[in-house]
Amino acid sequence: MVVLAGTPAVDHIPLLRSPDPGDNFSGMPVVDLSRPGAPRAIADACERFGFFKLVNHGVALDAMDRLESEAVRFFSLPQADKDRSGPAYPFGYGSKRIGLNGDMGWLEYLLLAVDSASLPAASAVPSCALFRAALNEYIAAVRKVAVRVMEAMAEGLGIAPADALSAMVAAEGSDQVFRVNHYPPCHALQGLGCSATGFGEHTDPQLISVLRSNGTSGLQIALQSGHWVSVPSDRDAFFVNVGDSLQVLTNGRFKSVKHRVVANSLKSRVSMIYFGGPALTQRIAPLPQLLREGEQSLYKDFTWGEYKKAAYNSRLGDNRLAHFHR
Ligand SMILES: C=C1C[C@]23C[C@@]1(O)CC[C@H]2[C@@]12CC[C@H](O)[C@@](C)(C(=O)O1)[C@H]2[C@@H]3C(=O)O
Ligand SMILES: O=C(O)CCC(=O)C(=O)O
């Protein structure tokens, strides 16, 4: 990381040396959800990278575009109006501060609770009816994708029942979060050979994250070698991340992927991410069906509620699972 003096607009935002523009993720697994081979391809991608691109997912592109347009409209409001939808914790609008422990990024965002398959009726944010309708339509659809993908994961792993994993997000009381991120262009860094950190490196604590972005790239993932690669954007596709909890349920077979977002100096990035977590009381421990003869859990026993509490008390880049290793 480099620190630049005298760029007040990006003060307090960690800066990164510009990533090698040639370093696109050339080996990115692309899974066609409509094909019979999808379950095996998904399990393979989760074992190798904890990450894959999903196409032919069945979600109407209109629904994605509608939500993107409403989000752009919201983020274009005067700052004072957006601030009225804040603070971000527990849910609402936030800008530059990520979490409550001092992390900063070049972004603004909405962090929203999901109740079953929609925004809780009692939540006041966002207040715009069209934005809420677009969110509800999209969340219901993306949640179904998450469930289908988790069913495919179980099939790809060769475990029964078919809903051994998916039931955790489909269940009443599952802990789901939805986030809309807006990374404005960071003009101040144009030509300086550095980029602003949009969202610092981290793993997602939940089971699964399903991301869709506009056509601006910026997402990077760390390969198991530690090498960072850029993920070319595709506004029609989803990008699926394995979260920490799924790594534990599979006793380390699926890898929770480290990722980050680098802000663009010219173009805005808008991303929307569904985070599927289990109920707070759900025990997070390797599925017995997956443990081979004599294989022991790599992790101490914990519930999602305990892990979430620890995660939210940690810094973004901390290795949260390390404390739960046996
Ligand atoms: C710094 C933090 C932000 C975060 C909570 C945490 O303390 C550590 C995990 C972060 C993360 C990453 C994935 C999701 O974006 C998120 C909503 C989550 O569940 O865990 C964020 C948290 C956040 O922004 O509050
Ligand atoms: O905005 C993105 O593209 C990714 C953000 C992210 O990783 C997160 O919100 O957890």
Ligand SMILES: [Fe+2]
């Ligand atoms: Fe993330």
